[in-house]
Amino acid sequence: MPVRLRKFIGTILIVVLVILYALLANTIAVATLAESPWWVHLLYFSLTGLLWVLPAMLIIRWMAGPPPK
Template identity: 40%
Template sequence: MRLRTRKLVGTILLLGFLIAYSWAAVAVGAGRIALAPPLAQFAYFLTAGLLWVPPAGFLIRWMQRPD
């Protein structure tokens, strides 16, 4: 696959992943975590806020791989 095509596919996948991930994180945060103690809420939102980084990093690394 050429670099240009890989970037297009990767961008579409990354946007889809981020949209789905953010919806899931918000759904869990609004449902179960809303009633949790403040420290548990902080831990959840810190974890959920950083958990998307490794998959996005792998996808970006794949997109930048030379031909």
């Protein structure tokens, strides 16, 4: 697969990942954290704010292609 196509597909996947992840994380927060104290909200949004990076790293690694020999 050409590098430009791989990067285009990866960019689309990252945008979709971020949108879907934000919707899911906020939906879970609204459904479960309504009566929680402020520090639970802070902890939850800190963790979920960083957690999306893991699948994004995999996509970026795929976009970079195979390692040079």
